[in-house]
Amino acid sequence: MSKVRHIGVFGKRNTGKSSLINTITGQNVAIVSDIPGTTTDPVRKRMEIFGLGPVVFIDTAGIDDDGKLGEKRVEKSKAVIKTIDLAILIFTNNQVDKYERGLIQSFKDEELPFIMVHNQSDIVAMDPEVALDLAEKEGISVLEFSCSLLDEEEQKSVVETLTSLIIARLQECAPAKTILEGLVEKDDKIVMVCPVDSEAPEGRLILPQVNAIRDALDREAVAVVLQPDALENYIRNETVKPKLVVTDSQAFDFVSKTVPEDIPLTGFSLLLARSKGLFPYYVKGVEAISNLKSGDRILILESCTHHSSCDDIGRVKIPRLLQKKCGAEFSFDVVGGLDSFPDNIMKYSMVIQCGGCMITDRQLQARLKPAIKAGIPVANYGMVIAYCTGIYQRAINPLI
Ligand SMILES: Nc1nc2c(ncn2[C@@H]2O[C@H](COP(=O)(O)OP(=O)(O)OP(=O)(O)O)[C@@H](O)[C@H]2O)c(=O)[nH]1
Ligand SMILES: [Mg+2]
Known part of the structure; x- marks a missing residue:
């Protein structure tokens, strides 16, 4: 697709x-x-x-x-x-x-x-x-x-x-990279873990999940879509090993414990970053997290202000996880929408962007360009969550 x-x-x-x-x-x-x-x-x-x-x-x-x-x-x-x-x-x-x-x-x-x-x-x-x-x-x-x-x-x-x-x-x-390009082929099985909880949008799936399902179908692969609770049973009873498991980053911790180490696991946000051409920058950005020090200022960029769960991830979860992981206190600025990019980007030690599923690749690239040009580490929500929950290496392995 x-x-x-x-x-x-x-x-x-x-x-x-x-x-x-x-x-x-x-x-x-x-x-x-x-x-x-x-x-x-x-x-x-x-x-x-x-x-x-x-x-x-x-x-x-x-x-x-x-x-x-x-x-x-x-x-x-x-x-x-x-x-x-x-x-x-x-x-x-x-x-x-x-x-x-x-x-x-x-x-x-x-x-x-x-x-x-x-x-x-x-x-x-x-x-x-x-x-x-x-x-x-x-x-x-x-x-x-x-x-x-x-x-x-x-x-x-x-x-x-x-x-x-x-x-x-x-x-x-602009050769389009689809979300599963190079990852699954005809008849491969891909398991997609999509939590349907209070943070999921009403009556639908989020765009990266829809894209991944459609791309799996286009590739004539077998897409299995389930919620985290059904995963354990599924893995236990299934005889054909999945080629890949993809999870919502919110469920990384649980899913990584449930899926045996020999089955490749990644997140929708990582796939999205890859298809939007930003993955290499985010990888570099995540590696820089260990250099953050107390007092550093971090910019959170939200591109879809309508999505309440993104709001919560950017304002509450990421700050909490990141400070805990680094054992440090940071200050956070959150910028929503597309217009209001801060002028003085140099005061930030890191920029963390939401998945950007509602904006085009170019919009996302243009949004991050000032930070990338200035040499400021950039990453996205999902990859930071993967890092903070200790499964980062496992999540990027299938994509490098
Ligand atoms: N003869 C001819 N008339 C054309 C052609 N293309 C557009 N027109 C006419 O040119 C006028 C302007 O066309 P629009 O499509 O409204 O032009 P626009 O560039 O969108 O204009 P704005 O929205 O005002 O910026 C209309 O009367 C059209 O019918 C063409 O190829 N040949
Ligand atoms: Mg016109």
């Missing part, structure tokens, strides 16, 4: 950003009009791309919007850049000015792959000189496009070209 990739569509007002999303998705999801500034807040539309899987298109407000409100919209459009896997930059009438160049620079700064599209080519065709200039100076190739072609076949064909370009760019620049 591939992950949901996010694609942002940018450009000046009235270039046809909303029209392009409607044309690709074949639906009228975004309002289109000839009044500049029609799209105000980012609009999201999910669709399946054959050969790639699910994607979310994000329509944004024009980057050249002005006035007080306009500036706010531009800020929002720019914020989208940090959350996506691919950008589509639309321009028309062969105009490449400070707005397009500014966007190109932002994409490059973020190491974000992007596609440049000359839209409304039915009104003004793309000038080969402009295309050549972009190719030579910026290394960018431009796709000539239109959302309003009279010939249905021709329209279909340009949409197909754009779609294949999207697939190619996403595959070459």
Whole structure:
């Protein structure tokens, strides 16, 4: 199973950003009009791309919007850049000015792959000189496009070209690592321990559990899902040894005592960190826990403020476990949501991030980038819990 990739569509007002999303998705999801500034807040539309899987298109407000409100919209459009896997930059009438160049620079700064599209080519065709200039100076190739072609076949064909370009760019620049990649194969048995207690969300499973079950099915493996209480009986009676046991990090302690040492065991939070590309940083971060001293300040980053159990883990459990393990007293700051990252990161000796299951890989990476760049150890909730409960080495073994 591939992950949901996010694609942002940018450009000046009235270039046809909303029209392009409607044309690709074949639906009228975004309002289109000839009044500049029609799209105000980012609009999201999910669709399946054959050969790639699910994607979310994000329509944004024009980057050249002005006035007080306009500036706010531009800020929002720019914020989208940090959350996506691919950008589509639309321009028309062969105009490449400070707005397009500014966007190109932002994409490059973020190491974000992007596609440049000359839209409304039915009104003004793309000038080969402009295309050549972009190719030579910026290394960018431009796709000539239109959302309003009279010939249905021709329209279909340009949409197909754009779609294949999207697939190619996403595959070459951001190969998706699924949650169980390299861990289980066809017919392997994987046991997933999912406590359904007061901290579990009402009537559903959390996202990493759902992803793992789906990925096991995609791999034609056998997924056994049970609660901690059922684990002992299951292990005792089962003759086929599981290839892997995965547990919610809250149950690490109990599960590690119940599952024999010769069966690999890890946690959903570790799998999530691995699929989000942060695992190596977290491993380094956890190793630095033993250097923490009394009085150190630790930043807890929560990215899904709605989840009450995450709240409790970050504010109560982790501080308690960590101080006990280190035999030291730390001060903790908790920051929730995505916006309010502290300015003075250097005052922290460590950053501990929640699993980040509700945000995209890029959002999570962007959130941790300042700390990683500053050389501050980073880790996530699950790996810190594994460390504090003494099963860290066992939990990372299947993944290294
Ligand atoms: N002829 C022609 N018209 C187009 C094309 N794409 C969009 N339009 C028209 O251009 C106008 C602006 O299109 P939108 O899709 O609303 O543009 P936008 O970039 O989303 O604009 P804002 O939301 O205001 O930033 C509408 O009247 C569209 O019908 C195209 O390829 N050819
Ligand atoms: Mg629009």
